[in-house]
Amino acid sequence: xxxxxxxxxxxxxxxxxxxxxxxxxxxxxxxxxxxxxxxxxxxxxxxxxxxxxxxxxxxxxxxxxxxxxxxxxxxxxxxxxxxxxxxxxxxxxxxxxxxxxxxxxxxxxxxxxxxxxxxxxxxxxxxxxxxxxxxxxxxxxxxxxxxxxxxxxxxxxxxxxxxxxxxxxxxxxxxxxxxxxxxxxxxxxxxxxxxxxxxxxxxxxxxxxxxxxxxxxxxxxxxxxxxxxxxxxxxxxxxxxxxxxxxxxxxxxxxxxxxxxxxxxxxxxxxxxxxxxxxxxxxxxxxxxxxxxxxxxxxxxxxxxxxxxxxxxxxxxxxxxxxxxxxxxxxxxxxxxxxxxxxxxxxxxxxxxxxxxxxxxxxxxxxxxxxxxxxxxxxxxxxxxxxxxxxxxxxxxxxxxxxxxxxxxxxxxxxxxxxxxxxxxxxxxxxxxxxxxxxxxxxxxxxxxxxxxxxxxxxxxxxxxxxxxxxxxxxxxxxxxxxxxxxxxxxxxxxxxxxxxxxxxxxxxxxxxxxxxxxxxxxxxxxxxxxxxxxxxxxxxxxxxxxxxxxxxxxxxxxxxxxxxxxxxxxxxxxxxxxxxxxxxxxxxxxxxxxxxxxxxxxxxxxxxxxxxxxxxxxxxxxxxxxxxxxxxxxxxxxxxxxxxxxxxxxxxxxxxxxxxxxxxxxxxxxxxxxxxxxxxxxxxxxxxxxxxxxxxxxxxxxxxxxxxxxxxxxxxxxxxxxxxxxxxxxxxxxxxxxxxxxxxxxxxxxxxxxxxxxxxxxxxxxxxxxxxxxxx
Amino acid sequence: xxxxxxxxxxxxxxxxxxxxxxxxxxxxxxxxxxxxxxxxxxxxxxxxxxxxxxxxxxxxxxxxxxxxxxxxxxxxxxxxxxxxxxxxxxxxxxxxxxxxxxxxxxxxxxxxxxxxxxxxxxxxxxxxxxxxxxxxxxxxxxxxxxxxxxxxxxxxxxxxxxxxxxxxxxxxxxxxxxxxxxxxxxxxxxxxxxxxxxxxxxxxxxxxxxxx
Numbered sequence: 001x002x003x004x005x006x007x008x009x010x011x012x013x014x015x016x017x018x019x020x021x022x023x024x025x026x027x028x029x030x031x032x033x034x035x036x037x038x039x040x041x042x043x044x045x046x047x048x049x050x051x052x053x054x055x056x057x058x059x060x061x062x063x064x065x066x067x068x069x070x071x072x073x074x075x076x077x078x079x080x081x082x083x084x085x086x087x088x089x090x091x092x093x094x095x096x097x098x099x100x101x102x103x104x105x106x107x108x109x110x111x112x113x114x115x116x117x118x119x120x121x122x123x124x125x126x127x128x129x130x131x132x133x134x135x136x137x138x139x140x141x142x143x144x145x146x147x148x149x150x151x152x153x154x155x156x157x158x159x160x161x162x163x164x165x166x167x168x169x170x171x172x173x174x175x176x177x178x179x180x181x182x183x184x185x186x187x188x189x190x191x192x193x194x195x196x197x198x199x200x201x202x203x204x205x206x207x208x209x210x211x212x213x214x215x216x217x218x219x220x221x222x223x224x225x226x227x228x229x230x231x232x233x234x235x236x237x238x239x240x241x242x243x244x245x246x247x248x249x250x251x252x253x254x255x256x257x258x259x260x261x262x263x264x265x266x267x268x269x270x271x272x273x274x275x276x277x278x279x280x281x282x283x284x285x286x287x288x289x290x291x292x293x294x295x296x297x298x299x300x301x302x303x304x305x306x307x308x309x310x311x312x313x314x315x316x317x318x319x320x321x322x323x324x325x326x327x328x329x330x331x332x333x334x335x336x337x338x339x340x341x342x343x344x345x346x347x348x349x350x351x352x353x354x355x356x357x358x359x360x361x362x363x364x365x366x367x368x369x370x371x372x373x374x375x376x377x378x379x380x381x382x383x384x385x386x387x388x389x390x391x392x393x394x395x396x397x398x399x400x401x402x403x404x405x406x407x408x409x410x411x412x413x414x415x416x417x418x419x420x421x422x423x424x425x426x427x428x429x430x431x432x433x434x435x436x437x438x439x440x441x442x443x444x445x446x447x448x449x450x451x452x453x454x455x456x457x458x459x460x461x462x463x464x465x466x467x468x469x470x471x472x473x474x475x476x477x478x479x480x481x482x483x484x485x486x487x488x489x490x491x492x493x494x495x496x497x498x499x500x501x502x503x504x505x506x507x508x509x510x511x512x513x514x515x516x517x518x519x520x521x522x523x524x525x526x527x528x529x530x531x532x533x534x535x536x537x538x539x540x541x542x543x544x545x546x547x548x549x550x551x552x553x554x555x556x557x558x559x560x561x562x563x564x565x566x567x568x569x570x571x572x573x574x575x576x577x578x579x580x581x582x583x584x585x586x587x588x589x590x591x592x593x594x595x596x597x598x599x600x601x602x603x604x605x606x607x608x609x610x611x612x613x614x615x616x617x618x619x620x621x622x623x624x625x626x627x628x629x630x631x632x633x634x635x636x637x638x639x640x641x642x643x644x645x646x647x648x649x650x651x652x653x654x655x656x657x658x659x660x661x662x663x664x665x666x667x668x669x670x671x672x673x674x675x676x677x678x679x680x681x682x683x684x685x686x687x688x689x690x691x692x693x694x695x696x697x698x699x700x701x702x703x704x705x706x707x708x709x710x711x712x713x714x715x716x717x718x719x720x721x722x723x724x725x726x727x728x729x730x731x732x733x734x735x736x737x738x739x740x741x742x743x744x745x746x747x748x749x750x751x752x753x754x755x756x757x758x759x760x761x762x763x764x765x766x767x768x769x770x771x772x773x774x775x776x777x
Numbered sequence: 778x779x780x781x782x783x784x785x786x787x788x789x790x791x792x793x794x795x796x797x798x799x800x801x802x803x804x805x806x807x808x809x810x811x812x813x814x815x816x817x818x819x820x821x822x823x824x825x826x827x828x829x830x831x832x833x834x835x836x837x838x839x840x841x842x843x844x845x846x847x848x849x850x851x852x853x854x855x856x857x858x859x860x861x862x863x864x865x866x867x868x869x870x871x872x873x874x875x876x877x878x879x880x881x882x883x884x885x886x887x888x889x890x891x892x893x894x895x896x897x898x899x900x901x902x903x904x905x906x907x908x909x910x911x912x913x914x915x916x917x918x919x920x921x922x923x924x925x926x927x928x929x930x931x932x933x934x935x936x937x938x939x940x941x942x943x944x945x946x947x948x949x950x951x952x953x954x955x956x957x958x959x960x961x962x963x964x965x966x967x968x969x970x971x972x973x974x975x976x977x978x979x980x981x982x983x984x985x986x987x988x989x
C-alpha cells in the first residue's frame with residue numbers, strides 16, 4: 001500500500017486545490033495540545049445530543065427487516081399476504097417488488113448481490129422489509145411473513161471453503177485471487193545461515209465491531225430530495241452509495257451525521273438498509289426510521305477476520321534479525337475479498353530486516369462480510385510478530401526491548417523507492433516508555449510462589465496510514481464580534497474532531513474556545529470529506545483547518561493594519577487583540593476592528609496540501625503490560641498498561657490519552673475475551689449474536705492504571721500541524737503486549753487469541769506434561 | 778430472530794396471554810393491568826388467547842419528578858415508552874435485552890435496564906432518566922465529572938454510564954476502585970474509555986460529598 005491509498009475508498013481519491021499559503025510549523029502552542037474539555041461534552045453527558053437513532057419526525061414510520069436464518073440458502077417463496085393486512089402495516093419490500101432490483105457492491109470485491117438477493121450467502125441476509133406505524137407492529141408483520149428456503153450446504157471456515165466439492169459461495173469460486181507474495185531478499189538462504197530460527201503458528205478470533213449505537217438511519221423525502229440521518233463515520237460515503245442505488249443526483253441527497261454512536265470501521269460502509277428505508281419512505285410518502293437489531297449487527301455489519309498466521313523468523317548470535325517469513329489464511333466472509341489483507345504490513349515495515357517473504361490467502365465463506373476494523377490486519381499481524389520477536393529475544397538471551405532497539409527503521413522498507421519516514425519515534429517510545437513503566441525493575445522481579453503469577457511484556461506497532469492526505473477543504477468564519485465558526489465535512493466519531501478543530505482555530509485567531517462553534521458532517525452545508533477512519537482525520541483535516549484560520553487572520557491583519565496605520569506584517573495576535581510587534585501600544589481588540597464590523601463576517605477557505613514527495617508518514621507505538629495469571633483457573637488479570645506513542649504532536653492531551661485507553665481496551669478484547677463462534681459442523685449459524693455470548697471487555701476486564709506517554713518528534717515535514725493519527729496505533733500492539741506478559745508470568749506461550757481461561761489451563765497442563773515426559777526420557 | 782414458520786398463515790399479532798403472563802412473572806401490577814385490559818378475551822379461555830395488538834392500558838408513573846399518565850400496550854418496554862412515548866431520547870437503545878446498559882435509568886433510585894422492564898411494571902414507580910439529573914441548564918455532579926474527565930468517546934453509552942454511576946453513588950457515597958468497577962460492570966463502553974470512567978465516578982463522588 002502506498003502512502004496516499006485509503007483502504008476503504010474505491011478508486012482514486014478526489015483532489016483538493018493547492019492551499020494559498022504554507023504556514024510555518026508551530027513552536028509552543030497556547031491552545032493546541034492542551035487538555036481542553038470537549039466542546040460537545042455537555043451535549044453528550046446531558047442527553048441533549050441527538051443521535052440518528054434519536055431522530056423523531058412527524059408522521060414517521062418504523063421499519064424492520066426479515067432476515068435469512070440459514071448460513072446458505074435460496075429463497076424460493078416469500079408470502080407477505082397475511083402481513084399486508086395487519087394493523088399499522090404501510091409498506092412491504094421483497095424481491096420482485098417494483099424498484100427493488102438494485103445491484104449492490106462491496107467496498108472490496110465488486111458486485112456482491114442484489115438488494116434482496118434470493119441467493120442468501122450468509123445468515124442475516126435481507127429477505128424483506130416492513131414499514132409500520134410502530135416498531136412493534138413492524139416486527140409483528142415480519143413474523144407473519146412466510147418464507148420458503150431451499151437450504152444449501154455451507155462452508156464457514158477457510159479450510160471447508162477451500163475443500164474439493166465445497167459449496168460454491170461466489171460465482172467466481174471460493175478462492176480469492178491472491179496477489180503475488182510480498183518479497184525482499186532471500187529468506188531461504190538467510191534461514192540456512194542464521195544462528196537462531198524460531199517457527200510457530202498463531203491464530204486470532206474473528207471479532208465483531210459491536211458499536212453501541214446500532215446501524216441504521218432515519219430518512220425523509222421532500223419531493224425529489226432525500227434527507228438521511230445516518231449513523232455513519234462519514235456523510236459523503238452514504239450520499240454516494242444511495243445516489244448510485246436510487247439513481248438520483250448527489251445534490252438531492254442530504255446526509256446528516258452530527259452524532260453517531262461508535263463505528264470502529266463498521267460504519268465506513270453504507271448498508272442496504274439505508275436504501276430500503278428510502279424506498280419504504282418513497283412508497284408511503286412518510287419518513288421512516290430503520291435500525292438493525294443487535295443480532296443483525298453481529299451477523300452482517302462487519303468483523304475483523306480471524307487469521308491463522310504461520311511465522312518463521314531467524315537471527316544471528318549478535319542479535320541481528322535476518323529473516324521473517326509468514327503464511328496467512330483467513331476469510332473476509334461472503335462478500336469482502338480483503339480478508340487477510342494488511343496482516344503482513346507489520347512484518348514488512350516495523351523492524352529492519354533484509355529478508356522478508358509474506359503470503360496471504362483468503363477465501364469466501366458463508367458468513368458476514370468483513371469491514372475495516374480499527375487498524376485492519378495490524379493487530380493480528382502484531383499478535384504474531386511481537387510474540388515471535390519475544391521468542392527470538394529469549395533465545396538470544398537479550399532483553400526484548402534491547403532486541404527491538406537494534407532494528408528501528410528510518411525508512412520504509414516495503415514501499416516503492418524506500419522513502420524515509422518524516423519521523424520515527426520508535427526508539428524514544430521503547431526507551432522512554434520503558435523508563436516510565438519501570439520495565440527493568442518489573443522484568444527482573446523474582447518469580448512468585450503460589451498460583452498467582454505476575455509478568456510484564458512489551459510489544460510495538462506501526463500503522464500503515466496515519467499520515468493523511470488531500471482531499472480536505474475547511475472554512476472558518478469570523479463574526480463581527482470576534483466569535484468564530486468552523487465548517488468542515490468530517491464526522492466526529494468520538495475522537496474529538498470538533499474539539500481539536502476548534503482548538504486550531506483558537507490557536508490561530510486567539511478566539512476563546514467558548515466562542516467557537518462547529519458545523520460539520522452534513523452534505524448539505526459542509527465541505528467534502530472522506531469518512532473518519534484510518535487515523536487520517538487529524539492529519540487530513542487539521543492542516544486544512546489551520547490554513548482556513550490563517551486565511552482569515554491575513555484578512556484580519558489587513559483590516560487592522562489600515563486602522564492602526566502599521567504594516568500588516570508587523571501584526572500579531574495576543575489574546576483577542578491584534579497588536580503591533582514593534583509598537584506595543586498600537587493594538588485593537590477584534591470586536592473594535594471597524595472594517596470587520598462593517599463586513600460583519602470574514603471567511604477563510606483552507607485546503608489540504610499534498611504530502612511531501614518521497615517521504616513516508618507513519619505513527620509508531622509501544623505498549624507495556626503487566627498481568628497476573630491465575631494458574632489454577634486460567635484467568636488473566638490485566639493490572640496496568642504503559643503506552644508510548646509517536647503520533648506526532650498531540651492536539652488535545654485528554655482526548656489523545658482517551659484514544660490510547662480505548663485502544664488498549666480493544667486489545668484486551670482481542671487478547672482475552674472476544675471471538676465469534678460459528679456452528680460450522682451443523683448449521684453454520686453464528687452462536688455469538690448477543691453481548692452475553694460475544695464478550696466485549698467490561699469495567700471488570702479493562703485496566704484502570706493506564707499511563708500514556710506522548711512522544712512528539714517535532715515532525716515539521718508531515719504536515720503544517722506536525723500531527724499524525726492516533727486511533728489505530730493505539731490498539732495495534734496491545735494484545736501482543738498482554739501475550740508477552742503472560743509468557744513472562746508463566747513461561748508458557750499462548751499462540752491462540754483470545755487467551756481464554758480454558759486455553760490457559762490447557763497450555764499450562766500441556767507444558768507440565770511435556771516437561772515430565774522430557775524428565776522421564 | 779427471523780421466522781419462516783406460521784405455515785398456517787395466522788399472523789401472531791401481539792403476544793399470547795400465556796407468554797405475556799410468564800414474562801411478567803410475579804409482577805402483581807402487571808397481572809392486574811392485564812386483567813383489566815381486555816374484557817373480550819377472558820382470562821380463563823382455554824386456548825392460548827391473543828391480545829390484539831394496539832390494546833392499551835393506563836399506566837401512571839413519575840418521570841423526572843413529573844407525573845405521567847400514559848396508555849401503553851402491555852408488551853411495550855419502559856425504554857420504548859420513555860423514548861418514543863415521552864420523547865426522552867437521552868436514554869439509549871443498545872441491545873433491547875439487558876446486555877449493554879445503554880438504557881440504564883433509576884427506578885425508585887436504583888439503576889435498572891429500561892429495556893428489561895415493561896412499562897406496565899413501572900406503574901406507580903418513580904423513574905429518573907439522564908435528563909432528570911440536570912439542574913436547569915447546568916450539568917449535575919456526575920455529568921460534570923464525566924465531562925471533565927473525558928469519560929466517553931462517541932458518547933452513546935454515556936447516559937447509561939452516568940445513570941449507573943448515579944445509582945452506585947446513591948448507595949455508596951465513597952466507593953473504592955473495586956466497588957466502582959463492580960458498580961459499572963453492567964454498562965459496556967465499546968470505545969473502551971473505562972479508565973476515564975473510573976476517574977469520573979471517583980470525581981463525581983467527591984463532587985457529591987462537597988455538596989455540589
